[in-house]
Amino acid sequence: MSEAANQIAREDERRRNRERFPEMSKWIDEMRSVFGDVKVLWVKEGDQEAGQRRDEQWVPITPGDGYVGSRGGRKKAR
Secondary structure (H helix, E strand, O other): OOHHHHHHHHHHHHHHHHHHOHHHHHHHHHHHHHHOOOOOOEEEEOOEEEEOOOHHHOOOOOOOOEEEOOOOOOEEEO
């Protein structure tokens, strides 16, 4: 598959995921506005689920201070 075809496939997958996970999409947009590019490993919203849950990689996020993973390492959430 060509690079252009791969790009189109990735964009289609992103669009479908935004439709399947509207609330998580909003939250991810907020995280990206603060921390830059973030990667979702696993998501569950209602009965929809995507990715692979890896418990050892989870970092709890609370309404107060918490940590999130980012491609540049962990950054403190405000």
